[in-house]
Amino acid sequence: MTIEASTPSGERMTLNMGPHHPATHGVLRIVVESDGEVVATCTPDHGYLHRSIEKIGECVEWPMFVPYTDRVDYVCAMNANLAYCIAAEKLLQSDPANTFVVPRRGECIRVLVAELNRISSHLVAVGAMAMDVGAYTPFLHGIAQREGVNDIFEKLCGQRLTYNYVTIGGVAYDLYDTAIDEIRRFLDQFEREMVRFNKLVTTNTIFRDRCASVATVSAAEAIAWGLVGPNLRGSGVDFDLRRDEPYGIYGELGVQVPVGQAFAGRKGSVGDAYDRYVVRLLEILESIRLCRAVLELLPPAAAKANDPIGGWQADVGKQVKRPPKGEVHVRTEAPRGEMGYFLVSDGTKALFRVRCRTGSFTAAGIFHHVMRGIFLADVVAVIGSFDIVVPEIDR
Amino acid sequence: MILAWIHDVVEAVQSCVSGMRTTGRFLVENLRGEGGAMSATREYPEQPAEVVGDRQRGHLVNDADRCIVCHACDTVCPVDCFKMDGERDGDNKMRASRFDIDLSKCIYCGLCVRACPTDSLSMTRTFEMDPQHEGKRFLFRRNSKQVDVRFDAPEMERLHALAAQPREALSAEDRAWLDARIDDRGQHLIGIYGLGFFTPEQKAEADAAREAKKKAKDAAAAAAKAKAAAAAAAAAPKPASVPAPAAGATPAAPAAPPAAPGAPPATKSGPDAASGGSPTP
């Protein structure tokens, strides 16, 4: 539903949404110029959550930056850890003297936790979107389910939000004794719960009609604006780094990639808010499948349960006498799309330059384009549908 | 067109009804407490948060006996929480004469624990930072300016003991003593973590004292030895407040938090114990 904003007198009202608005997911500020209920222009204003994380990366040593990657995107900290660690490993391995490899069990656990974290991140995304659209219950049920993942992570690494679990060269701890059972049980229960969640909100016609044909991004536009991840796939572009440029053991798992197909039926169009939303839900199902598949592949534990697998402290740090010079760019598929790390090393203990590329940033870039002519009420729904996590934008 | 209209209406009714069935089931389940569907939230201060797993990354604790002041933790800490001084004791082993962990800076990343070569540093399951939690008061207001002055062990014990009692029950003398160690907002005991008691004068005093101590140490190794012995002696009666500073911080907690993983049973209250030989305010 798009209406051209037009007033004979050209009078417009400037609305300042955020940084403390109930629906702006943290501290995002959006300046909306509206013609009554219809948005004329919409300008995101970033920087309220800037913490100089990239600059910090130039001041601390390689492994000390891992906790900071937690804070780049605290909704999917595992994926953020993973992205940085893969980049750092690649850079270290560019020197043939550094012979360490990530143990296979470590690789499996990495994929496992990344997929679990994708589930919990998408739960926040879809729940928050439902809440923005006005349904409060699904959000809380999503959060309640997310607690299941958090419990697993807390047992795994001792924290519920900022995990600092994946380390350069491995993971910080092996799975705890009952982990596999618990994850299986959680997945089973979660799958059932998701059906109820979907009955409650996804197939609800009010919700569907609110999101159908809102903020439609065509495939060409999505590519042109640099959208990534579910936002890109929601527009019908079949691209997923886990499948197309597999890292870790993703290559063996045969990731199936859901893409937007105008799920809202005759009222919707490919690439609308509803498509992005449903793609996230389908990715949750895919993640459930991947988790199960990884649990099948998991090689038996070799060490004591509490030992790290690989990792800087265990052995990588001893093998790496001096970091090599060079630069590397690694892209991984985080819940909010491509999370890339560009690292430049000058051979010292601290990196010369750290740069992260995150999905929310480009998603926020397309706001002023897609928000023109939609209703004020849909602004929040659109923010939700792009799954903006503000610290990721500001860093 | 009419059919489409009818379909829309029917579909809307159907989906709303199915949604309401779902929430209705939630309601019933919750009221009956079925399938673990009882409330997922917790009334937090009354029902303490549950700590799952044994890898909890809570407040740090250092077993001062084992610490060799190697600064590995200091090096790896991304936010520079540590302040430590060491001195050689009788058998020429490094001991921490001062070991401060600024928990207000700590981001609980656990890197220091992973780095510690002697496993003396560990993380407890305590994460409570609410000064008013359970009526037990402890400091958690501190910035990097407020450093350096610590209580010695007997004073710490007295502090814990007094803090655990209701104010009215204290004798006038105790109350005065306690008041002198409570920050101006009147609620938060300072220094339970061995993190200091701070007025500018006291800081200056402490700095001077440390300087003097260093000089004295340089001057007479024998004096240093004696001091180390005194520190050990002062630390020895400490186990009253074992096993962790957490327990010290919440002395009257109904169930003392379990010992820090890897800590020996007679662990001293990390930073506090380490500060045994330091000047007192």
Added chain:
Amino acid sequence: MNGFGYAVDALAAWLAGGEPGWIALTIAVLAVWVVPILLLVFPIAALGQILERKIAAAIQRRVGPSSAGLDGPLRFGFRVLLFFLPRARQDRIFAAFCNLRPVRSLLLVSRRLGLGQFVADGIKMLGKEDIVPTGADGIVFRLAPYLALAGAFLPFCVVPFGQHLVMLETEVAALFAIAVSGIVVVALKMAGWGSGSKWSLLGGMRAVAQLVSYEVPIGLAVGGVVLWCGTMDLHAIVGQQYEPGVFSLLGWNVVQSPFLATLAAVFFIAGLAECQRSPFDMAEAESELVSGFNTEYSGLRWGLFAMAEYTEMLLIGALLATLFFGGYQSPIGEEWIVGLPVWLEVPIHGAILGVKVVTVFLVMMWIRWTLPRFRVDQVMRLSWLVLVPMCLVSMFGLAVTLLAAGGTHAGEAFGRVASRPRPDLHWLGHLAAWAVPVAIGACLVVMAKKKHGQVHPALQRLTGGRS
């Protein structure tokens, strides 16, 4: 009879000791109506708030209000009752009382249920600073909540609470109720405009647009009932739904004809919109407009708005019950109540109406915690393209049914027809009145499903195979 109902007449006559003058009448009206309504509806609306919070909590797997018990109010009560004793004595007696086992467990339960929450909330609201924003239009801003409350309360005048319990017996009661509740529109507009905030302004605009367009389906739904019953007098409408025997349920309008059932649904939905409840809470859409028209309100004024909302919910429930669900009549036969003395009959009828109202109230809450919010254009479309056509079709259907039953009542709609019987259909006629429209409707639904009913397989997968 002066139209103020039996109780008022009796009291006024007693006060005046004969033919009552206007002073006696005023006192009687105040005593019988205004004060009890205020005293009743305020706490009920306040309790409704707790109920809502508890229900929301249960649906969302939370705890809800759980600490404020009735201890405080009870202690206050003791203080007042034992004012002649010194405070320490009062406290000791209070403590002893609280230590009685049943009292103690009751207090505990009240605490778990958060029953004292509304007292606490009320005190909090009274104690809050009354802020009038700098840019606000003072008078308009200050006046709005009272108008909203008045608009919500006034229609209760014509709602029959029992055989002898109608404040204002008038031939145009239904019209009066709709018309008077229109004041709320003005109030919300005033609040939105007077606040001097853009969010409020938008909320106010939305409220006005929504309320005005939903007056239409409400009016049409009431019109359908009027067409069927041939009167606008709510008490007469209730009287018409009387059915002798145990199955008095069968006399209710909602089971008379599928068209009336449709109208009931339309009335309920439009009523939801009238009291700005989710899914029609665009005017105070929290995630969009911060809090809509009451963004800038605080303290007591905000409380009045909340109260108005809950009162209006009660009102919609009462009107729905009156128009379609037999009013104050019990579903299991009326004779046993009618025969009772007045002092028994009045509370029983009141309670029956209360149960119906609370049921509607609960359903409204249930809906609120289930459905997402409509968008502005969808709300309008729902009103004009769905509800109004439904009403028109239903009214047409009702008229046809009446014609088939042999007669029309529309001409007598303005006559006072309290004792007039319902349109008399043979049981076969009743059957036909249900069977024919339902059959036609079902056919249409099946055809529509065939044509448009395909669901995307991905969605089917998400909902566990079935959509």
